[in-house]
Amino acid sequence: MSSSYLIRIKGFTLPLSVASEGAMGRTGSWRTFKPVINYSKCIKCYLCWLHCPFSVISKDSSGVVIDYEYCKGCGICYDVCPTKAIVMVPER
Amino acid sequence: MVVLPLTGNYAVAWAVKRARVKVIAAYPITPQTTIVEKLSEMVENGELDAKMIRVESEHSALAAVYGAAIAGARAFTATSSHGLLYMHEVLWWVSASRVPLVMAIVTRAIGPPWNIWTDHSDLLDQRDTGWIISMAESNQEAFDLTLQAFKITEDDRVNLPMIVGLDAFILSHTTAPVDVLEQEDVDRWLPERKQLYVIDPNNRFSLGNIASPKDYMMFRYDIEKAMDNARRVILEVDREYGKVFGREYGGLVECYKCSDAKYTVVAMGAWAGDAKEAIDILRDNGYAVGVLRIRFIRPLPVNEILNYLSGMKGVIVLDRSVSFGAGGQLFTEVSSILASRGRPPAMKGVIAGLGGVDVSYSEIKDIVLKFINEVEDQGWFIKRQEWFMPYEYSFKDYG
Ligand code: SF4
Ligand code: SF4
Numbered sequence: 248m249s250s251s252y253l254i255r256i257k258g259f260t261l262p263l264s265v266a267s268e269g270a271m272g273r274t275g276s277w278r279t280f281k282p283v284i285n286y287s288k289c290i291k292c293y294l295c296w297l298h299c300p301f302s303v304i305s306k307d308s309s310g311v312v313i314d315y316e317y318c319k320g321c322g323i324c325y326d327v328c329p330t331k332a333i334v335m336v337p338e339r
Numbered sequence: 340m341v342v343l344p345l346t347g348n349y350a351v352a353w354a355v356k357r358a359r360v361k362v363i364a365a366y367p368i369t370p371q372t373t374i375v376e377k378l379s380e381m382v383e384n385g386e387l388d389a390k391m392i393r394v395e396s397e398h399s400a401l402a403a404v405y406g407a408a409i410a411g412a413r414a415f416t417a418t419s420s421h422g423l424l425y426m427h428e429v430l431w432w433v434s435a436s437r438v439p440l441v442m443a444i445v446t447r448a449i450g451p452p453w454n455i456w457t458d459h460s461d462l463l464d465q466r467d468t469g470w471i472i473s474m475a476e477s478n479q480e481a482f483d484l485t486l487q488a489f490k491i492t493e494d495d496r497v498n499l500p501m502i503v504g505l506d507a508f509i510l511s512h513t514t515a516p517v518d519v520l521e522q523e524d525v526d527r528w529l530p531e532r533k534q535l536y537v538i539d540p541n542n543r544f545s546l547g548n549i550a551s552p553k554d555y556m557m558f559r560y561d562i563e564k565a566m567d568n569a570r571r572v573i574l575e576v577d578r579e580y581g582k583v584f585g586r587e588y589g590g591l592v593e594c595y596k597c598s599d600a601k602y603t604v605v606a607m608g609a610w611a612g613d614a615k616e617a618i619d620i621l622r623d624n625g626y627a628v629g630v631l632r633i634r635f636i637r638p639l640p641v642n643e644i645l646n647y648l649s650g651m652k653g654v655i656v657l658d659r660s661v662s663f664g665a666g667g668q669l670f671t672e673v674s675s676i677l678a679s680r681g682r683p684p685a686m687k688g689v690i691a692g693l694g695g696v697d698v699s700y701s702e703i704k705d706i707v708l709k710f711i712n713e714v715e716d717q718g719w720f721i722k723r724q725e726w727f728m729p730y731e732y733s734f735k736d737y738g
Contacts, residue, residue, distance in 0.1 A: 256535045264548045
């Protein structure tokens with residue numbers, strides 16, 4: 248993280264930051280398990296999209312897509328999916 | 340002027356009402372409870388247009404008003420003792436987020452053993468959190484400090500939260516006449532809430548994200564800078580309040596007859612009033628003594644302590660708390676400041692009144708007289724701690 252994310256107001260540095268892509272580096276490299284979506288089971292409920300703590304799941308025409316550049320592999324999407332459409336595959 | 344008979348707790352509630360606080364959250368704990376009890380009554384009967392949030396713990400109480408404050412609302416909470424210790428983590432969140440917020444602490448001993456009486460350990464346990472910390476001597480001062488706290492914390496140069504301390508029962512549950520001012524006068528004096536930033540769903544940012552070591556240290560430096568600014572702001576607000584409402588206390592400290600004194604008693608909170616009475620009696624008997632009352636422990640009144648005390652022959656510090664293995668906190672701080680300017684005056688730290696042990700003006704008179712006699716007989720010395728028990732008890736009873 249660089250100091251360009253710091254916000255200064257009236258002479259004080261504040262612990263505020265504006266979200267920007269990749270501000271924390273390529274967090275995708277942290278993964279030990281990778282969430283993989285089986286689209287035939289996906290019912291587009293968007294629960295995974297809502298719960299992903301890193302906001303790396305986006306909505307598109309096919310339903311949901313995971314950005315693996317930044318997905319940390321925490322497995323929360325896997326946990327909340329009501330149809331077990333997401334499987335966690337070990338990274339090699 | 341609107342003078343009402345109020346307990347210290349009700350005086351605080353009145354100040355919160357006069358400041359037109361918008362959000363209140365608290366969890367009941369003796370002896371604080373009647374502050375928020377009174378406030379919820381005011382909200383219930385429409386006297387105060389505020390939201391009262393019921394929470395499951397003190398940790399949540401401070402977290403709730405912290406959220407409200409970040410969203411731009413003038414907010415308030417109150418607690419004591421174990422409730423305050425449970426809140427401790429959130430105190431850091433509030434101060435380091437640089438958000439103005441006011442909290443009353445009715446000082447109470449920490450268990451075990453269980454004890455609900457006054458003791459300053461809970462308050463002083465918060466010294467390093469980045470909150471401005473004040474302590475009242477009277478119900479009137481509890482009202483004045485609470486009202487002033489909103490102006491001090493919301494000042495552009497400060498933007499730090501503030502604690503107003505008052506002693507359990509001695510102030511919190513004892514009734515005295517309190518001037519609660521006219522609402523219109525307070526409205527003219529206290530501006531609308533200001534703060535550095537407000538959470539806004541249309542202009543998103545995150546708070547408290549991870550920061551590099553260098554950035555982290557920068558934040559800390561700015562809190563120190565704001566604390567230093569607070570010294571000036573507290574003095575300005577005190578003077579201005581004096582001009583408008585007729586009560587001025589002296590800023591970070593109050594000096595009572597210490598300008599021509601050779602010996603001075605340093606004390607904080609309600610018993611500083613007893614110390615003043617003790618000093619009056621000693622003065623009647625020819626002793627040149629005074630009282631330096633600490634009104635703010637953070638920011639520490641460094642210059643005031645140097646200016647008032649460095650020329651004294653002797654300084655005796657009364658602590659209603661102890662940092663185990665170090666002595667009284669006030670003694671430690673006052674002595675370190677005085678030692679920074681060559682040889683300090685003769686000094687003694689007295690630890691007394693823990694867990695509400697009653698110490699009145701007559702005991703303080705004896706404590707001070709003993710110190711004066713020791714210095715006059717033995718010459719200069721420094722005694723870091725001496726534990727005082729009133730005469731009907733003795734530490735020897737415990738073997
Ligand atoms: S594994 Fe975690 S980070 Fe990755 S998409 Fe699922 S919830 Fe998001
Ligand atoms: S939670 Fe499962 S079913 Fe719902 S959108 Fe995500 S992958 Fe599809």
